[in-house]
Amino acid sequence: MAARRPAARVVTGASAPPDGLWADASRAFVRWLDGDPSGLDELVAVMTPVLWHVVRAYRLPQEAAEDVVQSTWLALVRRRTAIADPAAVGGWLTTTARRESWRVAKAGQHVAPAADEELAARLPAESSAETSAVEADSRHRIWSAVDALPERCQRLLRVVAFERRPDYQSLASDLDMPIGSIGPTRGRCLAKLRVALVQAGEI
Amino acid sequence: MSEMSREDLLDVVRRVHEERDPVPDDLVARMQAAAAFAASDLDAELLGLMELVDRSDELVGARGTATYTLRFVHGETDLLVRVAVEDGASRIDGWVVPPEAMTVRAGTFVASVTDTGRFELTGLPLGLHRLSLEPHDITRPAFSTPTFEI
Structure with a gap:
């Protein structure tokens, strides 16, 4: 274990370490809102892996999980103006993905298959x-x-x-x-x- | 290593899931395409969307061929589109009524409307497309068709 630990991690115990991911997501989102289509590409690239793992935590089969991730992105595009604080876009995405996962999991009763x-x-x-x-x-x-x-x-x-x-x-x-x-x-x-x-x- | 902090433990959890339930290879690319497509839909809605008023299929000929016509309307402009597919190759013939100088785009494919209101696009890949019509009179807003499948 010790060998694989990130060497420079400072253990504060108080709050999560500064996380570049969310900042990257916000910046990309703002760029897209400002009219640069590559901002959307980058936002999707940064956040899709996170969404995948959050959705799979609900034990959805692969195809259902991919559908949830896609629905989340479509929701973002349609409701982009409803996200008041661009800094919160990461949380908006994961929350949306979780809600949809929960809904799909309950509806389909996809139990730990x-x-x-x-x-x-x-x-x-x-x-x-x-x-x-x-x-x-x-x-x-x-x-x-x-x-x-x-x-x-x-x-x-x-x-x-x-x-x-x-x-x-x-x-x-x-x-x-x-x-x-x-x-x-x-x-x-x-x-x-x-x-x-x-x-x-x-x- | 005797102590593991909360963050260390969460690192372990993260690594375990990344190792054995990795993000599917092409998922990011597919999501980028889906998001970009949805965004272009949105842009088109802001531009002014033509309405599909008619669709008719012509008799199907040989295997692998299909021909149909679509009619769209937006304001004073009528657009008739004839789509033909033969062996995976597509051809679109369009008529704009009344004729008006415009540029027609389908993704990276571009055509110009002639004096008589005609244009053609060839070699479009099969899949979802939308035509955007940009009048050369820049005081007129551009508009586009809803997506349709070739």
Whole structure:
């Protein structure tokens, strides 16, 4: 683990580290609003990966997940003037994507389908050539530690990990949790993950 | 490493998902295309959208060929478009009534309207297209058709 840690991270414990992603997204959005079409391209390039992971946290199958990401972009284009604060465009996008995921997941009852088997099956291929057996083992143990978390924890942590600063109000309704319990739940989920990593010998 | 901060743990979570559920290869490119297309629709709406008033299919000939005509109206201008597809190659013949000097664009394809109101566009790829009509009289606003499929 230690080797893969970003070397220069300053651990403040107080707030999320300065995150270039959201600033890049806002700048691109403003450029597009000012009439430069490449601003939209860049915004899509910057935020699509984040949206993908947020949407997949709801365990939607690939095709449904891609549809949600696309609906989110179409909503942005149609409602661009409704986004009062360009600095908030990242949060607007992730919140919109979560709401739509939640709606689609509920409507279709896409319950934790084959996705997990699919994912597990990718492991050997990815750990073949360039990684040593030791690294592959380590990676597998880390994956298992994440997998062993309760589903609610997995979803919450994935959303939080990619959104960085999610809006608790919308998160609470999308995850079907009281707003007051998001913070404590996140803390408990992280503690569980820490324990699992210790037990796996990864810390 | 004995302590992992909250951020370190979230890094672990991020990395795990990036490794085994990566963003599909072409997703960004497809989303860029979808967003750009939606944005061009929006621009067209701001410009003034022609209304599709009629569509008729001609008899289908040999396999792989199709011909149909579309009629659009915007203000005083009538636009008749005949679309022909043969073996994947397309041809658009257009008539503007009343005739007016204009530039017609379909993406990067460009044509000029003749004195008699005719124009043609050839070799458009199959897919969604819209024609935008830009009168040479710059006091007149440009307008465009809704998207249609070739």
